[in-house]
Amino acid sequence: xxxxxxxxxxxxxxxxxxxxxxxxxxxxxxxxxxxxxxxxxxxxxxxxxxxxxxxxxxxxxxxxxxxxxxxxxxxxxxxxxxxxxxxxxxxxxxxxxxxxxxxxxxxxxxxxxxxxxxxxxxxxxxxxxxxxxxxxxxxxxxxxxxxxxxxxxxxxxxxxxxxxxxxxxxxxxxxxxxxxxxxxxxxxxxxxxxxxxxxxxxxxxxxxxxxxxxxxxxxxxxxxxxxxxxxxxxxxxxxxxxxxxxxxxxxxxxxxxxxxxxxxxxxxxxxxxxxxxxxxxxxxxxxxxxxxxxxxxxxxxxxxxxxxxxxxxxxxxxxxxxxxxxxxxxxxxxxxxxxxxxxxxxxxxxxxxxxxxxxxx
Numbered sequence: 001x002x003x004x005x006x007x008x009x010x011x012x013x014x015x016x017x018x019x020x021x022x023x024x025x026x027x028x029x030x031x032x033x034x035x036x037x038x039x040x041x042x043x044x045x046x047x048x049x050x051x052x053x054x055x056x057x058x059x060x061x062x063x064x065x066x067x068x069x070x071x072x073x074x075x076x077x078x079x080x081x082x083x084x085x086x087x088x089x090x091x092x093x094x095x096x097x098x099x100x101x102x103x104x105x106x107x108x109x110x111x112x113x114x115x116x117x118x119x120x121x122x123x124x125x126x127x128x129x130x131x132x133x134x135x136x137x138x139x140x141x142x143x144x145x146x147x148x149x150x151x152x153x154x155x156x157x158x159x160x161x162x163x164x165x166x167x168x169x170x171x172x173x174x175x176x177x178x179x180x181x182x183x184x185x186x187x188x189x190x191x192x193x194x195x196x197x198x199x200x201x202x203x204x205x206x207x208x209x210x211x212x213x214x215x216x217x218x219x220x221x222x223x224x225x226x227x228x229x230x231x232x233x234x235x236x237x238x239x240x241x242x243x244x245x246x247x248x249x250x251x252x253x254x255x256x257x258x259x260x261x262x263x264x265x266x267x268x269x270x271x272x273x274x275x276x277x278x279x280x281x282x283x284x285x286x287x288x289x290x291x292x293x294x295x296x297x298x299x300x301x302x303x304x305x306x307x308x309x310x311x312x313x314x315x316x317x318x319x320x321x322x323x324x325x326x327x328x329x330x331x332x333x334x335x336x337x338x339x340x341x342x343x344x345x346x347x348x349x350x351x352x353x354x355x356x357x358x359x360x361x
Contacts, residue, residue, distance in 0.1 A: 041087060043077075044135055051097060053079055053087065066090070100131070111199045151175050156193035263319060270338030283342070288350070314350050321347055 013184050041053040051064035064077040077097065078090040088353055095244065152175070155163065159181070202216065246269055257264055271287070274280040321341035326332060332340075341347045 003205065041088060042100045045101045046095050046097050046139070047073075050100075051077060053089075053099075100128075148175065253291055255291070257287065257291050257315070263315075266334045267318075267338055269335040270342065273335055273339055283351075314353050317350050318342065318347060319349075 038056050039056060041055075043051045043053070050065045051067050053064050055062055057082045059081065061080045062079065064079060067075055068075045073093060075092045077092045080088050080090075082088050089096050089099065111346075152160065152163070163174055164169060192361065248265075265289075268284075273279060274283060318341055319343060322334065322337040325337045325340050326334070329337070342351060
């Protein structure tokens with residue numbers, strides 16, 4: 001047989017495909033691949049739809065069939081073969097699918113599960129339907145949990161607190177109610193607050209025997225009585241101090257000092273509050289000395305003798321300083337204001353004036 005030897009030629013196109021095809025202008029099939037067995041996988045349902053995968057064993061990646069409930073959701077999923085031969089389905093439109101089972105082309109008998117190629121899948125139609133029911137149940141439970149979370153998120157803090165106390169059908173009924181505040185109000189009427197402990201409300205249901213409520217009432221009564229006893233004690237001490245001051249004002253040590261008895265009593269109270277003992281005693285001694293100096297001013301010799309005008313105006317000036325301090329600091333007592341008045345620069349000068357005033361004969 002005689003052969004023609006081609007010494008010069010050029011290759012313009014090569015077809016290397018699963019199913020050999022010659023493009024336009026191709027005269028010879030240079031490479032041809034044998035037709036391999038194709039398999040199909042069915043994905044589990046999700047959001048009311050599923051997909052199929054078609055592939056041959058050598059394929060490493062691909063796309064699922066398109067599906068969806070409407071045009072906006074029409075989509076497919078990318079997939080790849082994992083390191084161990086398992087099918088891994090990617091996310092699209094915020095979800096993915098598990099691989100249910102797959103079979104060879106033209107073979108209605110299920111074979112190995114794509115998620116575990118080494119395990120035989122003997123699922124019949126009844127088992128398959130049961131599996132679908134389980135999947136649907138899981139989907140329903142997931143949707144219910146999502147709905148519940150959404151409803152709880154919309155509640156106020158008061159509604160959430162009440163919901164946390166409910167169980168079973170009561171919790172479900174409250175969750176689905178459109179009048180949650182009315183339900184809470186009705187529940188509160190049936191279970192009123194009977195007391196308070198450490199800032200927390202005690203309701204009737206918390207104390208079915210009434211023992212805790214009785215103890216709380218007793219504690220409340222005891223505290224009220226203790227507060228009253230403390231107030232009475234302070235009032236008694238105040239009245240006793242007031243009586244003591246009035247008695248001291250009326251004695252010979254202070255009776256000749258100018259001013260009202262109330263003013264002199266407040267001044268004595270202010271002097272008594274001076275912490276330094278030597279200063280306190282010196283202040284009282286100065287008043288006693290001044291009282292003695294003024295003693296002669298009230299003795300009639302011939303015509304009436306007017307009181308020492310310098311001494312009177314000095315006390316009035318100290319009282320004016322006190323009143324001004326009280327206007328600026330109304331929370332102070334008169335005694336405290338007297339102390340500040342006497343300790344002020346002008347008060348010290350007036351106090352020195354009192355000490356330097358001439359003795360009245």
